[in-house]
Amino acid sequence: MSTGGIIVDGMHVDFANVRLAKRLKGDKLCLVTDATAPAGANIEQFIFAGKTIYYRNGLCVDENGTLSGSSLTMIEGVRNLVEHCGIALDEVLRMATLYPSRAIGVDKQLGSIAPGMVANLTAFTRDYKITKTIVNGNEVVTE
Incomplete structure (x- = not known):
């Protein structure tokens, strides 16, 4: 099965259809x-x-x-998948990280938290406010 990306803003694709796409594609559906x-x-x-x-x-x-x-934004897409589509946060995060990395063949370097992997991370609160971003192991400071 091929991998697909889905824009979860509720306008490109209705949330009910996002849920259906997730059931059909499983780990072959990426948040984009x-x-x-x-x-x-x-x-x-x-x-x-x-x-x-x-x-x-x-x-x-x-x-x-x-x-x-x-x-x-990606964090809004994460929120929409959890809040409007009922997908568990851990699965949503894989849809935003691991599954896209697999789709383009870079999952040995990106998409997971493990020794030897590129450290690109985003920390956020329970209400989806981004608190920290790390790119290539370095914290990005924003005003």
């Missing part, structure tokens, strides 16, 4: 995002591929209302 400029930012419009894209009601749309990406 096609985040554009509004992800984690406070902007109302931006230029993408030469077109003005508007951020309205959680959607990124062009002047005709055509979906043009999302503002979904």
